[in-house]
Amino acid sequence: MATNPPSGDGHRNGMVKGRSQTRTSSGNYVKRDTKTGRFMDVKSSSKTPFKGVRKEK
Template sequence: MAKNAPTGDGRRIGAVKGRSQTKTPSGHYVKRDTETGRFMDVKTSDKTPFKGVRKEK
């Protein structure tokens, strides 16, 4: 997983490994595990992408 120190600065150092994200028809982003292909998490707080997670095409 990615490091995220120093805390409180709102940015991530490095990429999150083993994850990808795609946009749902409703406009929210959903995170997917690249090994199993299963959906892990949906970001419902706002319609911005997850930080440090690569996007699928």
């Protein structure tokens, strides 16, 4: 698989695996573990979604 240069600069190439996200009723995004279904983290700093994490339907 091809990588985006420069390698080793600390950024992620591709999607985060084993995670999904959905919106709460307040409009914030919450990250969920796909294996256990438990909520992990709520993004309260802004109403934008997490980067690289797939969205639930």
